[in-house]
Amino acid sequence: MVTLQRSLLVLLTCFLACSEPNTNTFLHDSATDATPWSHDSFDDAGDKFTFAIFSDLNGGERQRVFEVAVEQLSLLRPELILSVGDLIEGGTEDETQLAKEWDSFDERAAQVVAPVFRVGGNHDLTNEVMREVWKTRYGTRYYHFIYKDVLFLALDSEDYTPxxxxxxxxxxxxxxxxxxxxxxxxxxxxxxxxxxxxxGEIGPEQAGYFVDVLDDYPDVRWTLLFMHKPVWQNEDEPDFAAIEAALSNRPYTLFNGHLHTYSHTVRNSRDYIMLGTTGGSQSSSSEMSFDHVTLVTMTANGPSIANVRLDGILDKTGHIPAGGDTLCFQASACGGRQ
Known part of the structure; x- marks a missing residue:
């Protein structure tokens, strides 16, 4: 009997090895049409990937929340991580203080497994000195990249004249x-x-840069925009309007931060998503002001977007990592305590 079972398993393995799409992935010893699983069309498309976004951790950073988020992101294992600005408290021209704050952010962000892509906010780019510090440490304030045929645009919403x-x-x-x-x-x-x-504001040079980028890559499967302030809410902002016009014939999704309160808007038949916080100060009167990270899975049909609250990401022990069980992640649910 054992010999017969082994022979059947060998034959089945050979059969599966010649089949698509589950070659050498899903092996079993069921020899009947009836199976205890619903189907074997696994959600494992080769072009699918997941990235994460964290939101404002400053504008009144609440201690230890970002450290919790870093450990949680390492548990979730996205392939890459985006930010939407306000990474430091800033608001100073003291280069020693700025170096201390950026060192603190970079040391914490380095603990996560995936690469973190920085986007500047008003706390990060408040004055010309801070712009120069950013340039020295990180290079350009706005940029693009392509990952698995998805175009990522990182904008600078503090793009004013000096x-x-x-x-x-x-x-x-x-x-x-x-x-x-x-x-x-x-x-x-x-x-x-x-x-x-x-x-905020998008300057004409930055707008021209992104219009050119969009012209250079017309056939990517999706375009994603990341910025700090909701420039799109200013209907009199001509330079971002030029970017939106260049986006009009393609699928895209926009993410921003700044107001520390989550909201979703459909604009131009596209999703414009304003994130909450990942450690920044919160309104004690708003149920939509909460700490979270956003997981985005890119599929053949576009992004699948899930907002995951920090108070709901537990490690294998059933606890919020990094001692997070003692923290408040939504001021309105903690009697105003932050």
């Missing part, structure tokens, strides 16, 4: 100084009236 950047920086510094003592008065100051505070 003069306008200085005006915004000084107005911001003044408002924050006043806000420490009188938050209501600060809300009435110049900085809080500036449209760039909410939606």
């Amino acid at each position: 003069e306008r950047m200085r005006e915004i920086y000084e107005a911001r510094a003044t408002a924050l100084s006043v806000g420490a003592e009188d938050p209501e008065r600060a809300q009435e100051m110049e900085y809080y009236q500036m449209p760039e505070r909410m939606t």
Whole structure:
């Protein structure tokens, strides 16, 4: 009987080895049409891949949350990881302090298995000194790359002229100084009236760069955009409008951060997704202000997008890794505690 079973298994293995698409992948000893599995068409397309996105960890970073996210991302094992800005607290021209903050981020990000692609936010690119620090450490502030026939666009939503950047920086510094003592008065100051505070800006040179990139790669299977501020919410922003026009005849998805509250918008029949936080400050009154990472699986039919809350990613012991069981990941569910 054992000899007969072995002979059948050998024959079955030879049969399967000549079959597609499960060659040398799925082997079994069932010899009947009835099987305890639903089918053997595995979801293992060769062009499928998964990447992750983490959102704002600054703008009031809450201690240890990003460390938890790093360990969780290593458990989830995406092939690559994108960010949407506000990686450091910034807001200074002190190069020693900036080096300390960037070293802290880089050391923590280096603990994750997959490569991390940086995207700058207003906390990272607040002034000309910070731009130069970024250039020295990381090169260009906006860029593109292709991975498995998917085009990734990383935009800089703080793309102001040097003069306008200085005006915004000084107005911001003044408002924050006043806000420490009188938050209501600060809300009435110049900085809080500036449209760039909410939606940022894309300059003409950057817009031309991305229009050219899109022209160079018309036939990729999908295009993905990553930025910090929701520039797309400013209907008077001509340079991002030029990028959107160049995108009009292709499938694409956009991700941004900045407001620390998750939302989903359909615009131009495409998904525009604003992420929550991965350690940044939260609103205690919004149920959509929570810590999460986003897992995106690229398939033949486009991206499959899943938002995974940090309080729901447990390790093999049944606990949130890195001591995360003691942390609050949604201020509105913790009595306002952050």
